[in-house]
Amino acid sequence: MTVHSQGAVTAPQDAPPKSAGGQQTPPMTKGAGPSAPRRGRKPLPAGWLPYLLIGPAVLSLATLLLYPLIKNVILSFQKVDKIEFIQRKAPFNGVENYTQLLGDAHFWTVVVRTFAFTAANVALIMLIGSLVGILLNRLGKWMRLVLSMALVMAWAMPIVASVTVFQWLFDEQFGVMNWVMRTLGFTGYEQHNWFESGFSTLVIVTVLVVWGSVPFVALNMYAGLTTVSGELYEAARMDGANGWQTFWQVVFPNLKPFFTVTTFLEVIWVFKAFTQVYAMNRGGPDRASETLPVFAFVEGQSQGHYALAAAISVLTIVMLVIVMSFYFRLILKQEEEQ
Amino acid sequence: MKRKLIAAVGVAGMVIGLAACGGNDGDDKGKTDAGGAKEITVWVMDGSAPKAWIDAVNAEFSAKHPGVTVKVEEQQWKGIQEKVTTALSENTPPDVLELGNTQTAGYAVTGGLADLTKDKAKLGADAWQKSMLASAEYDGKLYSAPWYAANRVVVYDKKAYAKAGVTPPTTRDEWIAGLEKLKAADPASQPIYLPGQSWYVLAGFIWDEGGDLAVKDGGKWKGGLGTPQAASAMEFYKKLQSYSTAPKDKDEATPQQSTDVVPKGGVSSWIGLGWEAGGAEKALKDAGKEADFGYFPIPGKTADKPGTVFLGGSNLAVAERSKNKELAKEWLALAAGKDQMTKYAAETKGALLPNQAGANFTPAAGSFAEAMGKGGVNGRITPVTPGWANVETEPNPLKEFMTKVLKGEDAAKAGADADKEIANRINK
Numbered sequence: 001m002t003v004h005s006q007g008a009v010t011a012p013q014d015a016p017p018k019s020a021g022g023q024q025t026p027p028m029t030k031g032a033g034p035s036a037p038r039r040g041r042k043p044l045p046a047g048w049l050p051y052l053l054i055g056p057a058v059l060s061l062a063t064l065l066l067y068p069l070i071k072n073v074i075l076s077f078q079k080v081d082k083i084e085f086i087q088r089k090a091p092f093n094g095v096e097n098y099t100q101l102l103g104d105a106h107f108w109t110v111v112v113r114t115f116a117f118t119a120a121n122v123a124l125i126m127l128i129g130s131l132v133g134i135l136l137n138r139l140g141k142w143m144r145l146v147l148s149m150a151l152v153m154a155w156a157m158p159i160v161a162s163v164t165v166f167q168w169l170f171d172e173q174f175g176v177m178n179w180v181m182r183t184l185g186f187t188g189y190e191q192h193n194w195f196e197s198g199f200s201t202l203v204i205v206t207v208l209v210v211w212g213s214v215p216f217v218a219l220n221m222y223a224g225l226t227t228v229s230g231e232l233y234e235a236a237r238m239d240g241a242n243g244w245q246t247f248w249q250v251v252f253p254n255l256k257p258f259f260t261v262t263t264f265l266e267v268i269w270v271f272k273a274f275t276q277v278y279a280m281n282r283g284g285p286d287r288a289s290e291t292l293p294v295f296a297f298v299e300g301q302s303q304g305h306y307a308l309a310a311a312i313s314v315l316t317i318v319m320l321v322i323v324m325s326f327y328f329r330l331i332l333k334q335e336e337e338q
Numbered sequence: 339m340k341r342k343l344i345a346a347v348g349v350a351g352m353v354i355g356l357a358a359c360g361g362n363d364g365d366d367k368g369k370t371d372a373g374g375a376k377e378i379t380v381w382v383m384d385g386s387a388p389k390a391w392i393d394a395v396n397a398e399f400s401a402k403h404p405g406v407t408v409k410v411e412e413q414q415w416k417g418i419q420e421k422v423t424t425a426l427s428e429n430t431p432p433d434v435l436e437l438g439n440t441q442t443a444g445y446a447v448t449g450g451l452a453d454l455t456k457d458k459a460k461l462g463a464d465a466w467q468k469s470m471l472a473s474a475e476y477d478g479k480l481y482s483a484p485w486y487a488a489n490r491v492v493v494y495d496k497k498a499y500a501k502a503g504v505t506p507p508t509t510r511d512e513w514i515a516g517l518e519k520l521k522a523a524d525p526a527s528q529p530i531y532l533p534g535q536s537w538y539v540l541a542g543f544i545w546d547e548g549g550d551l552a553v554k555d556g557g558k559w560k561g562g563l564g565t566p567q568a569a570s571a572m573e574f575y576k577k578l579q580s581y582s583t584a585p586k587d588k589d590e591a592t593p594q595q596s597t598d599v600v601p602k603g604g605v606s607s608w609i610g611l612g613w614e615a616g617g618a619e620k621a622l623k624d625a626g627k628e629a630d631f632g633y634f635p636i637p638g639k640t641a642d643k644p645g646t647v648f649l650g651g652s653n654l655a656v657a658e659r660s661k662n663k664e665l666a667k668e669w670l671a672l673a674a675g676k677d678q679m680t681k682y683a684a685e686t687k688g689a690l691l692p693n694q695a696g697a698n699f700t701p702a703a704g705s706f707a708e709a710m711g712k713g714g715v716n717g718r719i720t721p722v723t724p725g726w727a728n729v730e731t732e733p734n735p736l737k738e739f740m741t742k743v744l745k746g747e748d749a750a751k752a753g754a755d756a757d758k759e760i761a762n763r764i765n766k
Contacts, residue, residue, distance in 0.1 A: 088427065195587065285738070
């Protein structure tokens with residue numbers, strides 16, 4: 001229960017500066033406090049210090065995130081198409097954008113597609129990532145180094161560059177995948193179009209996203225596994241547990257927080273994955289591989305319905321917040337259990 | 339502590355995640371005139387302005403206006419509308435910009451283009467071809483100067499045609515019969531390279547049938563793809579496309595047919611513009627091969643007149659927010675004036691038709707320009723209405739329609755779907 005005891009320690013640590021600050025105010029105890037810094041200048045009231053330290057972070061978050069977010073929400077209630085955009089007008093439009101979206105069958109198709117895409121990707125990423133993580137833990141020093149380096153390189157690969165490589169791999173006329181399939185003796189791969197439908201396009205995007213995200217899960221999993229003490233494995237072995245049982249009885253409970261946080265991080269990342277989906281086939285063919293962020297971009301940038309795109313992104317945020325609320329409930333429950 | 343840390347990481351991750359959903363602000367390009375020296379920026383499209391010609395125009399301009407330099411920026415057609423829209427909304431847009439003739443009305447209505455009606459005399463508007471002027475005007479006002487027009491012809495490999503014993507056809511039936519012969523003579527080559535989404539080509543076929551891409555019905559526009567005319571046009575397109583192994587879900591620019599496909603060989607003919615033919619010739623030369631192209635107009639249903647073609651072209655406009663509007667107009671008057679247009683026509687060997695008859699270049703026999711001139715008599719343009727530009731933005735319903743039908747969907751059904759989208763976009 002290291003979690004609890006360490007958490008308890010932090011509370012008293014927070015306390016001293018406050019009491020020290022209180023001691024500073026009466027002049028007679030000047031310099032008496034053991035924790036008071038001895039400097040030439042009059043020290044700032046220590047009560048400010050935490051705020052001062054957190055200030056830059058809050059300020060930059062507010063300018064870079066909060067301000068655009070508020071602007072975006074306002075925009076979603078305006079009418080801004082190509083004409084208004086160039087004339088720099090933004091008449092208020094009420095909830096017109098929202099009613100238009102919620103009554104649009106295409107929007108709901110995209111929502112369902114986004115959730116299915118996210119679920120499939122996160123499941124694959126967690127499964128493969130965990131397996132590779134366990135493999136890393138079992139490997140010898142050199143092989144582990146080789147595998148870790150391979151993982152880090154895949155993780156570090158810029159997205160657009162990797163999408164371009166994937167596009168060429170699966171190209172209809174010059175792609176290596178069609179050549180591989182032909183060489184393996186499959187028929188019908190003379191000019192097979194891998195981006196034939198929205199589904200097939202998203203399958204290729206899934207391969208790309210999983211390939212790009214597995215390293216993060218695997219390396220974290222490996223880091224987590226090193227904290228599981230060897231004695232626990234030994235005890236499990238003594239009790240006659242097999243590999244499967246060891247994982248579920250020993251590793252999983254110990255790494256539960258890791259699984260929770262990684263899964264939710266992956267949910268966020270996949271849900272908002274834009275570059276991979278858009279760069280692969282611009283949401284095509286016939287808009288059939290659009291996920292929510294791509295839908296917003298196509299409506300906003302390509303079609304010039306800027307305010308409608310803002311409404312889409314607001315709805316996307318609302319959906320993510322709902323999904324994330326499960327995560328926070330989980331965290332809060334765990335805190336309470338302590 | 340570990341859990342708290344994990345929770346904190348989660349929150350941070352979420353915040354970063356949400357941040358990426360945020361808005362899309364165009365960045366202002368800071369363009370300051372240091373020390374009084376001025377610079378005007380001109381956007382031209384890929385393939386529109388031969389370097390020698392535009393350098394000469396700029397040299398003449400700078401000589402007339404000491405201290406003013408001209409910066410030419412070449413743009414790609416793909417995604418150009420988004421780029422132009424963003425540029426026109428900024429404080430420092432390009433001063434002069436080239437706009438496709440099908441897109442000009444769409445920008446005229448936004449107020450992003452300077453009204454040039456009062457500058458007609460300076461620009462020499464009286465000499466302009468009336469047919470080209472139509473797309474440059476909107477609501478009785480002039481928003482751009484016509485620059486050039488062009489239409490597509492069939493470019494063929496003379497050797498491949500000679501080997502198969504095929505001569506340039508004058509009717510659709512002859513065309514197909516020739517392709518059949520080419521296929522028999524050399525099964526490894528494509529008799530014609532025709533990607534599935536070459537919608538300008540399809541537009542010609544639809545006009546041949548007496549249909550149109552969209553028609554005004556009462557006060558509203560409606561799409562014309564769900565009609566029997568469009569279905570028979572598409573049927574012919576499909577037949578033609580069956581002689582090609584080009585992708586059914588790509589247009590002629592992905593991959594670029596002139597420079598990425600044709601030079602690789604194995605293509606006996608293709609449909610393209612003058613600058614594409616030039617690009618292919620150059621690419622072949624760079625690869626150490628020699629182009630031996632012949633050209634013929636797109637055949638019509640009967641021999642007495644060639645097939646209807648889309649009369650593509652471009653206009654030159656001045657941005658309303660340009661900081662140097664007067665200079666921009668001066669440049670425009672110079673570039674679109676008779677003197678420079680004559681040089682332009684000569685430089686492009688007539689493959690791009692200049693904005694005035696007086697500047698015409700007499701094409702050499704057997705040249706691209708000659709075939710283009712023959713085919714161009716039957717030229718038409720897309721509906722002149724501000725909403726038409728919205729139809730051409732990606733994802734383009736015309737292209738999706740073509741891909742669907744080529745993959746076997748019923749043309750009437752796919753056409754009805756596309757019409758709904760087209761009407762939606764034009765009337766918006």
